[in-house]
Amino acid sequence: MINKPHVDWFALSPTLALIGASGLLLLVSVLAPKRTRKPLAATIAGAAFLTALVFAIALTDKSAHGAAIVADAIFRDRWTGLAQVLIAGCGLVAVLISYGERWREEHVGEYYALLTAAGAGLVFFVSASNLMTLFLGLEWFSIALYVLCAIDIHLVGSLEAGLKYLIIGAIGSATLLFGSALVYGATGSLGFDQIAAGTHAHSGLLVGGLAMVIVGLAFKTSAAPFHMWTPDVYQGAPTPVTAFMAAATKVGALVVTARILVTAFPSEQHLWTWALAGIAIASLVVGNIAALAQRNVKRLLAYSSVSHAGFMLFAIAAANTLGARSLMYYLIPYCAMSLGAFAVVAARERELGAPVTLENLAGFGWDRPFLGVAMWVFMLGFLGFPLTGGFWGKIYVFSAVYQHGWWWLIVVGVVATMVSAVYYLAIVRSMFLRDSVELALAPVGGAPSREVALSIGVAACLVVTVGSFFAVQPLIDAAHAASRALPF
Amino acid sequence: MFDDWLPFAIYGLFSLVIPATMIGASFALATRPKRVVKARTIPFESGVSTGPPVKQRFTVSFYLTAMLFVLFDIEIVFLYPLAVILHELAWFGFLEFLVFILILLVAYVYIWRKGALEWR
Numbered sequence: 195m196i197n198k199p200h201v202d203w204f205a206l207s208p209t210l211a212l213i214g215a216s217g218l219l220l221l222v223s224v225l226a227p228k229r230t231r232k233p234l235a236a237t238i239a240g241a242a243f244l245t246a247l248v249f250a251i252a253l254t255d256k257s258a259h260g261a262a263i264v265a266d267a268i269f270r271d272r273w274t275g276l277a278q279v280l281i282a283g284c285g286l287v288a289v290l291i292s293y294g295e296r297w298r299e300e301h302v303g304e305y306y307a308l309l310t311a312a313g314a315g316l317v318f319f320v321s322a323s324n325l326m327t328l329f330l331g332l333e334w335f336s337i338a339l340y341v342l343c344a345i346d347i348h349l350v351g352s353l354e355a356g357l358k359y360l361i362i363g364a365i366g367s368a369t370l371l372f373g374s375a376l377v378y379g380a381t382g383s384l385g386f387d388q389i390a391a392g393t394h395a396h397s398g399l400l401v402g403g404l405a406m407v408i409v410g411l412a413f414k415t416s417a418a419p420f421h422m423w424t425p426d427v428y429q430g431a432p433t434p435v436t437a438f439m440a441a442a443t444k445v446g447a448l449v450v451t452a453r454i455l456v457t458a459f460p461s462e463q464h465l466w467t468w469a470l471a472g473i474a475i476a477s478l479v480v481g482n483i484a485a486l487a488q489r490n491v492k493r494l495l496a497y498s499s500v501s502h503a504g505f506m507l508f509a510i511a512a513a514n515t516l517g518a519r520s521l522m523y524y525l526i527p528y529c530a531m532s533l534g535a536f537a538v539v540a541a542r543e544r545e546l547g548a549p550v551t552l553e554n555l556a557g558f559g560w561d562r563p564f565l566g567v568a569m570w571v572f573m574l575g576f577l578g579f580p581l582t583g584g585f586w587g588k589i590y591v592f593s594a595v596y597q598h599g600w601w602w603l604i605v606v607g608v609v610a611t612m613v614s615a616v617y618y619l620a621i622v623r624s625m626f627l628r629d630s631v632e633l634a635l636a637p638v639g640g641a642p643s644r645e646v647a648l649s650i651g652v653a654a655c656l657v658v659t660v661g662s663f664f665a666v667q668p669l670i671d672a673a674h675a676a677s678r679a680l681p682f
Numbered sequence: 683m684f685d686d687w688l689p690f691a692i693y694g695l696f697s698l699v700i701p702a703t704m705i706g707a708s709f710a711l712a713t714r715p716k717r718v719v720k721a722r723t724i725p726f727e728s729g730v731s732t733g734p735p736v737k738q739r740f741t742v743s744f745y746l747t748a749m750l751f752v753l754f755d756i757e758i759v760f761l762y763p764l765a766v767i768l769h770e771l772a773w774f775g776f777l778e779f780l781v782f783i784l785i786l787l788v789a790y791v792y793i794w795r796k797g798a799l800e801w802r
Contacts, residue, residue, distance in 0.1 A: 196771060217785065220792045223792070224795030224796055225795060379689075397690070398690030399689050
């Protein structure tokens with residue numbers, strides 16, 4: 195007799211909504227008449243992410259008592275739920291940013307199909323409760339993203355970005371898989387809970403496996419020294435794809451890193467806290483110093499995302515409930531700022547028809563004041579200024595690290611923040627404080643299009659970035675409820 | 683302490699020894715005639731002779747067709763184990779089977795309408 199698992203369809207609903215939409219979009223991309231394809235595909239993708247968002251909110255609300263479900267394959271708890279809310283929200287904004295992009299007609303349906311497939315993979319990935327579903331989820335969203343990076347083969351660097359991401363992503367996946375095999379060899383179990391239960395002393399196999407699992411996930415969080423693909427891929431990929439990758443992938447990878455380390459390896463805590471602190475410091479150093487030298491704005495934001503990975507790894511390295519809470523909180527404004535900043539870059543890119551650099555950003559702030567001011571806010575948010583959620587994010591991360599007793603990490607973080615001011619403010623400076631005489635490039639094809647969808651997306655990001663400063667209490671409460679799903 | 687690391691050390695040793703012997707043996711066992719013959723100058727492809735220089739071209743359609751064939755063939759292979767235990771799984775298995783076929787059908791409609799099955 196075969197034991198059939200009890201399937202909790204409600205817990206799977208965000209994933210199913212997105213993957214179902216992905217299949218539907220594939221059919222739309224070949225069956226719908228050519229002219230209706232683009233609006234129809236974007237509407238379906240937007241509706242799918244909205245549905246997933248609603249389901250994820252309901253799921254978070256109704257999963258106060260966390261449990262492993264579907265034959266212990268996935269977790270249903272608030273940690274998963276809140277991460278799914280974030281990912282679905284990122285997807286929704288990504289659809290808004292994508293709408294105005296000049297996609298080639300034959301790829302527009304496939305683009306949205308892959309975007310929803312990547313979203314489905316990420317939403318599944320954050321619910322993983324054993325090493326098998328972890329790897330399945332990772333490959334699921336990664337493969338969709340590899341293709342998305344290379345989807346616009348006429349864009350300079352797009353194919354290159356896809357290939358680089360594919361090869362380095364494959365190394366990351368292989369490392370994660372190898373590490374999982376070693377962990378399985380040492381403990382004889384795949385489930386996170388069972389691994390923790392079966393750990394006796396620390397065997398070399400287990401520690402070796404743990405190290406490789408951390409490395410595999412660090413490739414996806416783009417933390418130094420596993421960040422080398424990030425600048426090239428972020429620069430080469432179509433900007434809406436970069437926006438989605440920078441926000442949603444980071445949510446998935448960081449949330450899962452925190453989950454697997456805390457749930458499966460509590461007895462190795464003295465090792466992985468140090469490992470993560472090391473990776474975080476490397477990310478801050480590499481990200482901030484390399485960003486200083488960049489002229490291309492997408493590349494600059496890529497290095498900025500490396501340094502933010504460092505800040506968020508601080509929260510995991512703190513290994514306490516305050517750290518988990520601050521990670522979840524930090525991700526909310528981070529996603530909004532990241533999506534918003536890349537959306538503004540996308541808008542400028544569309545009116546110039548050329549890669550956006552610090553030079554040709556000149557005068558943009560006066561030209562399109564709403565986007566300029568929004569970008570200003572996002573940069574200050576990245577920097578951690580008050581009146582943006584980035585401020586509370588950094589405060590909470592630092593207090594988590596302080597609670598762990600590592601005051602010197604705070605020193606590193608503060609120095610990194612001060613260095614980062616140079617390049618974040620350089621963007622603001624080139625948008626507002628340059629003479630229009632310096633404006634070398636004229637917009638192609640007359641006045642820029644209004645881009646209502648993109649402006650709505652940027653406005654949403656702006657509301658979340660500023661709103662998360664004022665609404666810090668309800669958000670931190672939600673993050674607190676989520677962090678209680680982790681066994682500290 | 684040493685006992686903890688012993689399995690990992692043995693494992694690591696093997697993963698070093700296997701490629702090392704492969705590389706070492708190819709040096710140790712290689713007989714090197716002094717005379718350079720033509721066969722020795724051609725690339726060594728895992729022992730497979732590259733054969734006579736091929737001048738004829740294949741159309742790229744062969745690769746696309748072959749790839750699609752392999753993809754769908756492998757999917758069909760998954761149905762065999764399901765067929766063996768379908769009675770035990772009853773309706774649950776049948777519905778899962780339908781979902782699987784539905785996904786395949788979407789992919790099939792996609793490649794068909796996309797023109798991947800046309801010979802160009």
